[in-house]
Amino acid sequence: MRSAAQFYHQVAEEYDRRWAYPASVTARQTAWLARKFRPGRILDLGCGTGRMLGPLAQAGFDPVGLDHCAAMLATARRRHRGPRLVLADAGQGLPFEDHCFDLIISLHATLSHLTDADERRRLAGEALRVLRPGGAMVLELPHPASFPPDQPAGAWRTFSPGISCRRLGRRTEELRLDHRADLTTLIHVFDPTDLATWLADFDRVLLYPGFRAGRYHPHRGDTMVVCAYKD
Numbered sequence: 448m449r450s451a452a453q454f455y456h457q458v459a460e461e462y463d464r465r466w467a468y469p470a471s472v473t474a475r476q477t478a479w480l481a482r483k484f485r486p487g488r489i490l491d492l493g494c495g496t497g498r499m500l501g502p503l504a505q506a507g508f509d510p511v512g513l514d515h516c517a518a519m520l521a522t523a524r525r526r527h528r529g530p531r532l533v534l535a536d537a538g539q540g541l542p543f544e545d546h547c548f549d550l551i552i553s554l555h556a557t558l559s560h561l562t563d564a565d566e567r568r569r570l571a572g573e574a575l576r577v578l579r580p581g582g583a584m585v586l587e588l589p590h591p592a593s594f595p596p597d598q599p600a601g602a603w604r605t606f607s608p609g610i611s612c613r614r615l616g617r618r619t620e621e622l623r624l625d626h627r628a629d630l631t632t633l634i635h636v637f638d639p640t641d642l643a644t645w646l647a648d649f650d651r652v653l654l655y656p657g658f659r660a661g662r663y664h665p666h667r668g669d670t671m672v673v674c675a676y677k678d
């Protein structure tokens with residue numbers, strides 16, 4: 448079992464080819480963010496190979512990318528000369544001044560890798576600290592229906608193409624790459640109750656089904672989008 452940083456170090460070279468969202472999804476997510484939020488300074492937490500940074504800059508945002516995996520950031524750096532890229536662990540504090548971002552995003556299930564409750568708590572506090580009043584944090588996470596509670600613990604099942612997972616505990620799954628069975632890491636399963644507790648210090652928390660319009664459905668959907676607002 449690897450830490451998330453070790454896991455991504457191992458897959459960085461093939462990440463874009465095998466697992467990155469296609470450009471059409473990036474375009475849809477950028478358009479959604481541009482519709483909902485005024486352009487401003489935006490922090491992409493766990494930016495990976497930086498697929499969002501260029502499109503966000505083109506949409507008028509001023510993006511900063513943060514990731515704890517140097518190999519993923521190296522690809523982002525090759526791809527984008529403009530945006531600032533920061534090597535840091537989001538669970539260990541955010542290396543930025545108070546009130547310096549209008550928006551924080553963390554897409555493609557990135558924060559599922561924060562399996563430590565203390566790190567999640569620290570990140571919520573840090574996000575509030577670095578956000579300006581009127582700012583928001585937008586998280587895209589697997590929909591809880593992706594992890595049916597009636598699955599027998601320990602049995603591997605397909606999570607997404609090329610990736611399997613198995614339940615280890617009530618809120619913990621192990622993730623495995625099908626072509627490299629030795630390469631596994633843990634993820635945390637968020638549900639709305641959990642989120643409400645975790646993000647209780649924000650002023651409002653809204654849930655959306657993926658990056659579509661409409662209301663969140665508790666039993667349907669492959670991803671959910673969480674918007675936590677700071678008034």
Ligand SMILES: C[S@@+](CC[C@H](N)C(=O)[O-])C[C@H]1O[C@@H](n2cnc3c(N)ncnc32)[C@H](O)[C@@H]1O
Pocket residue numbers: 451452455467468492493494495496498513514515516519535536537538553554555556557560561
């Ligand atoms: C599934 S990839 C998603 C990348 C990007 N957010 C996207 O939407 O394409 C997850 C990324 O989050 C990074 N990551 C995971 N946990 C992190 C942490 N605690 N701090 C910083 N980066 C983290 C990984 O290194 C990896 O690059």
